[in-house]
Every structure is written in structure tokens, then in C-alpha cells.
């Protein structure tokens with residue numbers, strides 16, 4: 001397939017899409033990467049491109065218009081989409097990319113929608129050669145690749161996989177955007193009227209194949225727990241609902257390389273004292289109440305009014321002062337232990353996410369040939385792995401370090 005662009009950023013006018021475009025011009029001199037900015041409004045695209053001070057071509061496409069989406073997809077090696085909530089606006093684009101053999105990356109964290117896309121389009125993507133990779137932002141790149149890196153180190157040091165891995169957020173500073181809140185709210189609303197989906201969201205193997213055969217019961221922290229490995233009170237981590245599913249899918253796509261009984265879970269490390277116990281309990285309680293509160297009319301209305309609106313998000317100052325520090329503790333079947341640290345130098349949801357998404361798209365366009373990795377629904381660890389870690393450490397401010 002001969003294409004005009006390496007990447008097209010669809011949703012260039014979104015809050016995160018604009019950060020992506022600014023990162024592209026800051027990182028690559030004009031002409032080094034052949035790319036275009038796409039969206040549904042020519043006037044909004046024009047004002048984004050004007051602010052970039054580079055001559056970036058634009059493409060008009062609406063997420064409801066398959067003909068325009070196909071025209072856009074056929075012009076590019078990779079489509080990078082920030083048009084979300086994806087469950088509301090993303091389905092036609094995945095269909096079109098799967099049919100046209102165009103590679104695709106996005107920022108969804110919506111497991112119900114990913115499941116639906118895999119069911120509908122996996123066979124088509126395998127036939128056309130399209131590599132579809134969801135979750136290329138803070139959820140789930142640092143987690144999927146953090147585990148991948150830990151497993152690589154375990155093979156080097158112990159010649160065995162870590163069959164139990166715990167991840168704890170040690171530190172994190174950042175804020176949410178309207179688009180992210182809208183995606184989360186939509187997911188809880190869908191689940192409130194769909195018992196199958198509610199069950200699916202609790203299933204760590206929800207994104208594995210029907211024939212996965214995994215049965216290991218996973219730790220599922222819902223309230224304050226004292227964790228001996230992290231030597232502190234820990235609380236549930238909101239992103240675990242998507243990240244754990246992605247990591248288990250990576251295990252299956254990797255031929256169960258981390259083990260038939262691989263266990264993986266995620267928490268936030270709060271601290272040691274009584275105050276930390278109370279904080280961890282409060283986080284657990286809040287996370288149990290929120291999905292219910294958002295689906296009930298009076299509280300749901302109030303919450304939606306208070307939360308940031310679509311198109312809004314953290315200021316540049318907040319993005320630059322943000323960061324994240326994640327720790328992975330892995331154990332082999334023989335009880336040998338490794339700790340890995342993954343950090344990012346900007347706020348996780350926007351500053352860092354934008355850099356990760358761009359590098360994931362470029363990695364598919366430039367580093368991973370179709371002969372090397374065939375079409376299908378992949379995860380970042382299984383289709384990009386080491387080349388993406390290299391890009392993220394060289395160009396996106398992430399670090400991956402073995403601590404012991």
C-alpha cells in the first residue's frame with residue numbers, strides 16, 4: 001500500500017490532540033516526519049495548525065462518516081486517534097482501519113468497547129495486515145511495558161519469568177480532562193444497565209480469547225490493605241480495571257510466557273501510619289461509591305456539572321510539574337525477586353500520554369514491519385516491546401530501571 005503520510009493525528013483539535021501536535025513540532029523539524037492533522041471542523045483545525053507555526057496539512061473526517069474515514073485511513077501508514085469517548089465515536093474508524101490494512105493506535109481505557117472491537121474486527125485485521133493497538137497512553141503503556149521490562153530482566157537474571165507481579169503507584173501528580181471523565185462516566189452508565197458487562201469489568205481475562213484457559217485467582221484490592229512487599233498501606237488504583245486486562249492479554253499473546261498461573265495486580269502505595277490506613281480506606285470507599293453515584297439522577301447530574309468539561313484539562317504548568325513513579329515487584333516460582341521502577345517526567349494523563357501515543361504511532365510506522373508483526377489486535381508490549389521502550393526513554397521522558 002503506498003501512503004502519503006507516516007501518521008495522521010485524528011482528533012488534532014481535542015485537548016490531548018493539541019498537546020500531541022505541539023509535541024510533534026517541538027520534537028521533529030518540519031519534513032522529518034510526514035504527518036497530517038485531522039478532525040471534523042476545518043476552522044478548528046486551521047487554528048490548531050496556525051498555532052504550530054509549521055506547514056501541516058489537514059484532513060476533514062467525521063467519526064460518523066465511513067467514506068471520509070476510509071479516505072483518511074488510506075492516506076496514512078498509521079492513524080493516531082484521540083477522538084473519544086471511543087465507545088461513542090470510535091467504532092467506525094477501527095472498522096475502516098481493519099478493512100483497509102491501516103495501523104491504528106488510540107488512548108481508550110474502555111474495556112467494554114475494546115472487547116466489542118476485537119470480536120467484530122480481529123479476523124478482518126488479521127487478513128488485511130492492520131495492527132490495531134488500543135490503550136497507548138498512561139493506561140496502559142507504562143504498566144504493560146513495565147511488566148514486559150521486568151520479565152526481560154527476570155529472564156536475564158534468573159532464566160525464569162516472574163509469575164507473580166505487583167505494581168504500586170509510588171507517586172503521581174496530574175489532573176484529569178473532560179474527555180477522560182466523559183469516557184469513564186459513559187463506561188459506568190453502560191455497565192449500570194448491562195449485567196454481562198458488569199461481570200466482564202471484574203474479569204481480569206476479559207480481553208483474552210475465549211480459549212485462554214487461565215484460572216489463577218487474581219488479588220483484587222478494594223479497600224485498605226497492608227502490603228508486606230511494599231511495606232505500606234495500599235489502596236485500589238482506578239486504572240487497574242483496564243491495565244490488568246491488557247497485561248493478561250499480553251501474556252496470552254506472548255504464548256503465556258509469564259506463566260499459565262500468572263498473577264498481576266495494581267495498587268496505590270499510601271504510607272505506613274494510621275493516617276495512611278484512613279486515606280487508603282477513604283480511597284477504597286470513594287471508588288465503590290462513584291460508579292453508583294454517577295448513574296443515579298441527582299448525584300450523577302451534580303458530579304457531571306462539577307467535573308471538567310470535554311475540551312478542558314490541566315494547564316501547561318500543571319502538565320510540566322506533573323510526574324509519575326511506578327514500582328513493580330516480581331517473583332519467580334522459585335521465590336526469586338526483582339524490583340523495577342518506571343517513571344515519567346510530565347503529568348501522566350496529558351503531558352506524558354501525548355508523548356507516549358505519538359511514539360507508539362511512530363514505532364508502528366517506522367520500526368515494526370508488517371513482515372515482522374502481522375495484522376491483528378495487539379498490545380504495546382507484544383507488538384512494539386523493546387523498540388518502544390527505546391523511543392520512550394530517548395524521546396518521551398520515561399525511565400525503566402532495575403532496582404535490585
Ligand SMILES: NC(=O)c1ccc[n+]([C@@H]2O[C@H](COP(=O)([O-])OP(=O)(O)OC[C@H]3O[C@@H](n4cnc5c(N)ncnc54)[C@H](OP(=O)(O)O)[C@@H]3O)[C@@H](O)[C@H]2O)c1
Pocket residue numbers: 011012013014015016017039040041044061062063064082083084085086089107108109135136137138139140177178179180181183184309310311312313348349350353
Ligand atoms: N488513556 C489515557 O491515558 C488517556 C489520557 C487522556 C485522554 N484519554 C482519552 O482520550 C480521549 C480524548 O480526550 P480529550 O480530553 O482530549 O477529549 P476532548 O478534548 O473532549 O476531545 C474530543 C475530540 O473528539 C472530537 N470529536 C467528537 N465527536 C466527533 C465526531 N463526530 N467526529 C470527529 N471528531 C469528533 C472533538 O472534535 P471537536 O474539537 O471538533 O469538537 C475533539 O477533537 C478521551 O476518550 C479520553 O478518555 C486517555
